Amino acid sequence: MDVSPKRLIIWSAPKCLSNVFHRSLQTLKRTKHFRVLFCGPHYFGPNHCANYYPELKDSELDLEGLSVKDLTMETMKNLLTADYPDVDLVFSKEFAYCLPESSYQELISGKFASFTYTFLIRDPTRAMYSNYKGFAAPQLNAVCMDPPGGGFYELYKFYNFI
Template identity: 65%
Template sequence: MDFKQKKVILWSPPRCLSNVFCRSIETLKKTKCIRNLFSGPYYFGPNHPCHIYAPLLDSQLDLEGLSVKDLTYEQMKALVTADYPDVDLVFIKDHPHCLPESLYQDLISGAFASFIHTFLIRDPERALYSNYKASLSQQLIGSNLDPPSGGFNEMYKFYNFIKEKQGTTPVIVDAADLQTHPDETMRSFCKAVGICFDSNMMSWEPAPFHGHYNVWKADWHQQVSQSTGFIKTKPGEQKPVPLYEMPSDVVKCIEDSRVYYTEMRKDCIKPLF
């Protein structure tokens, strides 16, 4: 393995534009992108703690020849830290709500010691509204959101763990900046983690979004598969989120999540003009 190889993990709650972020990173040469490995043990593994999905069939799994019984946290750690030769950047994205707290220490020590942990946040109104609509289309069992907490509190807990244990403030990107100033925000992110920015990161060809769990492709990944770049918006031009369309428990989750979002927003990197 090249000793100069970068290893970066992007953590975010669902529906925070993390997949389109990955699409941008994938345009870089000699890059290996790994998505949602830790989601496997959480939703589908032999001891999965979350039961909102029907059992996964081996035919619905596209993961290095493994079967559903192999979806354990130990196996996922091995895949993330495996040797990927001839690659300059290993880029992982996943959701902190899928991590048991017992795994936190493992993710900053041993084979993970060289990994750079980063975070992507989004206004909870927009993230959880999108989450709510997608969860409805999936007809998830017993929940209006996936996860029911929205994922912001788990992210904040893991963020504070990283911040305390490593003694530095992790890189945080706000999805709002990606939408209003995508070029400048990706430049800032690349500089912060030591990646060479390439202007080609701003556009790409539509292509099927490769995910390890095919059960999510139709509803969760359709839009990013059809994308050709970041959808740029002007500050303040997005339509208000129709909170009246959502159940009271989802609105309450948005209110609770805003506390965590607001705290992390204070430490966000700024677009690089």
């Protein structure tokens, strides 16, 4: 009997403790894990819309078998909806600010209709302070905090859409 795996995405903003949640799910057997897939196209893909970071080299990419030219929204969606034999759960933690509004409708229909979405939202004051502290570190030499507004506006928009 072929049973499709449960598919779960947790949507968050940076510094909302989503890594802690993700790490706890990594202890489960028969689980395929992804982490911020949509950040790849947002920051480094052929049609990237953020220029905060230096160009990514293929050797720095941690998605096995993919190169930087493969960092597209379509490729990331295909990874999330692919068949994974012997897997009970496909899980990803994602940042809503990396998701273009033009993708919202597709993420509730078709191959994504069976996905479960949950939202992890930390007190924005604490999350923003933590984010700021990280970007204020002298070794980063950051010119701005990324994302502007901590990603909460985009998370709010996507939450209301869902």
